[in-house]
Amino acid sequence: MNEAISERQTEYRKLPAVDALLREPAVALLMGDYGDELVTECVRDLLAASRQQIAAGASAPDVECWPALIHAQLAAQSTPSLRPVINATGIIVHTNLGRALLSAAALKAVQAVGAGYSSLEYDLAAGARGSRHDHARRLLCALTGAEDAIVVNNNAAAVYLALGALCQGREVLISRSQLVEIGGGFRIPDVLRQSGARLVEVGTTNRTHLRDFTLAVTAESAAIMRVHSSNFKQIGFVTMPSLAELTAAAHKHDLLLIDDLGSGALLDTTRYGLAPEPMVQQSVAAGADLITFSGDKLLGGPQAGIIIGRAELVERLRRHPMARALRVDKLTLAAFEATLHSYRRGRAVQELPVWQMIAAPVAALQARASGWQARLADQGVAAQLQAGESAVGGGALPGETLPTMLLAIEHAAPDRIAAALRSQPTPVVCRIQQDRLLFDPRTVPPEQEETLLTALLAVLQ
């Protein structure tokens, strides 16, 4: 007993003093990188942890190990919480992994505008105050055929602003089939109530007719709202009037037609073997008064909410006090404008990562997956190729998939391997199916291939 206590005393005595450690040249050097305060705090924490470990029966670290321990701890603490990951899941617009990737042009615009002053609210021609709302406006109108446009924080904000500014205290008619929850707790009935509008449910879960809307119109009605059922599909005995029919009915009764489109597709998804996702241009052509959609789903840009439509209505939104609270910053606008330019030049599929991924032919994916397989085989790691499916994700095109070629790695403890991959310097997120880890080249940009292979070898070799 006494012997154990005296052994522990010896270990405690091996612990250096805080000051002595801070005077060590290697530790003093760290102060240049991390600052005195952080290093001192780290030294204290490590010594306290060591004392606890000794109390629990461990021995003290060797004295020459301390600088390395301190460095490792500081490096771990300064790893950002928000950091890049490799998405090998094959889900293109992955909500948890940041949705759309920005194009090279969008990133360049962010860099240029972020690093210096900009014409954010300055009219260069007039040499006077300008409006941040002017930047993406002309491009949005040219691309969609709308009269006017405003960009806000996200589509949830777009819906909230449109309803709050135009329908507060009045009724908004929505089909019972469209009272949807988008994910992350965004529920159309809740947003509607929050905006101060009054929800009037019409029709049934599966069938809503035009007369359900027209019979529900009262002197209190302000709008008919259509909400795209982005993330689920109804099949069977189902009906819903077309947008053109709804618009005609709304206008006949002096109501607005507000169309919440969700994903904001500007390109035709059927060209890539997918079901048709409603396109923004179609809603404009059908006569909707206001249309809302996200910037970072199928549009392939930064997080944003876009509201386009009749000039007089958009102007009212722009003037609304909430517009200030929901507005976007210069970095978003820079990325967004650059993204729209890709569409304008007819280069969206070539330049925007989301569309590059959607358009990637299975033969090209197979070639990449088999390249990975060969590289791993060279290092003694066995993997197979397996036909599979990628998904668009982001709450768009539910149940729709794109054929792909997966790299499959069999392992007795796939969850353990997946966890190890997530703890790599650049974490890798993949799919697990039974005893296989699956890696889909569709969502791995070619620039990340080397990093992915390095991570796989580090974990599997």
Ligand SMILES: *Cc1c(COP(=O)(O)O)cnc(C)c1O
């Ligand atoms: C995704 C979606 C939203 C929410 O958009 P955010 O950009 O995530 O705020 C709203 N409505 C529909 C129909 C959607 O699909």
